[in-house]
Amino acid sequence: MLEECRAKVYLKNLHYQRAVARLYNRRVQPQPVVKGDIVLRRAEVSDPGHTRGKLTPRWEGSYHVTQVIRDETYTLSTMEGKTLPQT
Incomplete structure (x- = not known):
């Protein structure tokens, strides 16, 4: 019972972290590095x-x-x- 609950929480947390990473990566703009930086x-x-x-x-x-x-x-x-x- 406890193991099942921990597994569900772990999967829910993993799903949330991936969703947050997708949102962040969608908005971030890569900055080119140029000579003199x-x-x-x-x-x-x-x-x-x-x-x-x-x-x-x-x-x-x-x-x-x-x-x-x-x-x-x-x-x-x-x-x-x-x-x-x-x-």
């Missing part, structure tokens, strides 16, 4: 071995976009002008 970089890029703990920041930055190579691929530099490798 200031962006943050995902911290996973600089730590591929995942040696950091779960409480460390997920994002690093601020960085300048110095070149747009293709969609979602950019060359970044620090605020001082040093180019970052493999970004």
Whole structure:
């Protein structure tokens, strides 16, 4: 009885979360990244071995976009002008 009730609540919550995500994604407008923009970089890029703990920041930055190579691929530099490798 309790298991059935928990399963129903779980499914109802899952359905609600998907509906909210659909509404949000319908309204959000993608913003193109262009040369000169200031962006943050995902911290996973600089730590591929995942040696950091779960409480460390997920994002690093601020960085300048110095070149747009293709969609979602950019060359970044620090605020001082040093180019970052493999970004």
